Amino acid sequence: MRELDHExxxxxxxxxxxxxxxxxxxxxxxxxxxxxxxxxxxADLKLLRGVxxxxxxxxxxxxxxxxxxxxxxEIDRTLERDRRLQRAAETNVSVWxxxxxxxxxxxxxxxxxxxxxxxxxxxxxxxGGPDERSSGAAVVASKEAQALTDVSAAPAAVELPIQNxxxxxxxxxxxxxxxxxxIHGKNxxxxxxxxxxxxxxxxxxxxxx
Amino acid sequence: xxxxxxxxxWILASELATSGxxxxxxxxxxxxxxxxxxxxxxxxxQIYTVLAMKTGDGSIxxxxxxxxxxxxxxxxxxxxxxxxxxxxxxxxxxxxxxxADMSSGHRLQLTLLGAEQTRLKLRATLQAGDKKLxxxxxxxxxxxxxxxxxxxxxxxxxxxxIQCRGVL
Numbered sequence: 001m002r003e004l005d006h007e008x009x010x011x012x013x014x015x016x017x018x019x020x021x022x023x024x025x026x027x028x029x030x031x032x033x034x035x036x037x038x039x040x041x042x043a044d045l046k047l048l049r050g051v052x053x054x055x056x057x058x059x060x061x062x063x064x065x066x067x068x069x070x071x072x073x074e075i076d077r078t079l080e081r082d083r084r085l086q087r088a089a090e091t092n093v094s095v096w097x098x099x100x101x102x103x104x105x106x107x108x109x110x111x112x113x114x115x116x117x118x119x120x121x122x123x124x125x126x127x128g129g130p131d132e133r134s135s136g137a138a139v140v141a142s143k144e145a146q147a148l149t150d151v152s153a154a155p156a157a158v159e160l161p162i163q164n165x166x167x168x169x170x171x172x173x174x175x176x177x178x179x180x181x182x183i184h185g186k187n188x189x190x191x192x193x194x195x196x197x198x199x200x201x202x203x204x205x206x207x208x209x
Numbered sequence: 210x211x212x213x214x215x216x217x218x219w220i221l222a223s224e225l226a227t228s229g230x231x232x233x234x235x236x237x238x239x240x241x242x243x244x245x246x247x248x249x250x251x252x253x254x255q256i257y258t259v260l261a262m263k264t265g266d267g268s269i270x271x272x273x274x275x276x277x278x279x280x281x282x283x284x285x286x287x288x289x290x291x292x293x294x295x296x297x298x299x300x301x302x303x304x305x306x307x308x309a310d311m312s313s314g315h316r317l318q319l320t321l322l323g324a325e326q327t328r329l330k331l332r333a334t335l336q337a338g339d340k341k342l343x344x345x346x347x348x349x350x351x352x353x354x355x356x357x358x359x360x361x362x363x364x365x366x367x368x369x370x371i372q373c374r375g376v377l
Binding site: 080159165169171175178184185186187191192193196199 | 276278279282284286287327328330337340341343344345346347349350351352353354355356357358359360361368
């Protein structure tokens with residue numbers, strides 16, 4: 001019985017992985033039928049695959065469904081991000097956009113200066129009296145959200161401060177898990193998000209955000 | 210020599226003028242209302258309940274545009290639609306706790322612990338029944354928004370946007 005050379009072993013691997021042409025497959029099958037050593041190599045490959053698959057299956061069985069859902073979430077996020085980037089890349093840049101981009105470095109400082117002047121003017125002209133709404137115990141006022149298209153019902157001019165990031169000094173999660181995220185907005189403002197996962201003793205598929 | 214002395218005086222006068230201007234500017238800044246936040250007596254808070262849905266066209270409704278930048282972030286990419294379910298106002302006195310029973314069945318307690326310069330120090334506690342889901346102390350810039358989420362909902366997740374403004 002002759003030793004199998006490297007090239008033949010490689011071909012057997014390719015055959016095993018289904019990466020050979022029909023003609024090559026026929027030729028290899030004919031050889032394997034007559035060659036005990038080649039047959040042995042294929043048997044070893046089958047055994048190896050079986051062990052690996054069983055190992056992966058066992059590993060997968062230990063992973064809760066929630067983890068798979070997390071993984072799908074991550075995949076969805078990645079695809080969505082790629083789509084956004086693709087859309088952004090495909091957006092035609094108009095002449096006006098270029099003009100605005102050219103002018104922006106010049107007018108932004110001017111607008112900022114005007115803003116500072118306006119703020120100073122406002123400060124000087126205001127009476128500076130304390131807010132009159134600060135009396136009484138904590139009051140709860142409630143209003144249900146109006147029709148979604150009713151812009152007037154939207155929160156009135158909520159302008160976030162430049163440093164919007166929250167400094168978490170202490171936190172306790174009572175649910176299954178929790179985490180603190182930071183969202184870095186395109187406007188340069190960072191927002192803190194506290195995510196938590198509620199306990200669910202009967203359901204094991206709740207995904208952790 | 211005389212020239213040197215007058216030059217020295219000129220430099221000294223210039224330095225004094227600069228220092229005086231800096232002092233005046235510093236005084237204005239110190240007296241500015243923003244920095245007076247350390248004397249807040251209370252805070253007006255707004256709590257928005259938002260439903261993040263797994264279905265939708267990805268657009269942000271007008272009444273949530275104020276946090277549109279955040280909702281368009283990858284952190285919310287798993288959600289395709291958003292809806293403002295409710296908004297509530299809480300007026301807090303310094304050291305007092307305001308309670309908001311949300312329509313989602315959750316109770317959100319907010320306490321104004323204090324203020325440092327332009328930042329408010331708050332305690333937020335979210336409860337589902339008797340169980341605390343989150344209990345946190347945080348500092349945030351006046352009018353800053355903290356997002357707090359993960360409440361289970363058949364269509365997705367509910368989160369709360371908390372925004373407080375200090376009251377002098």
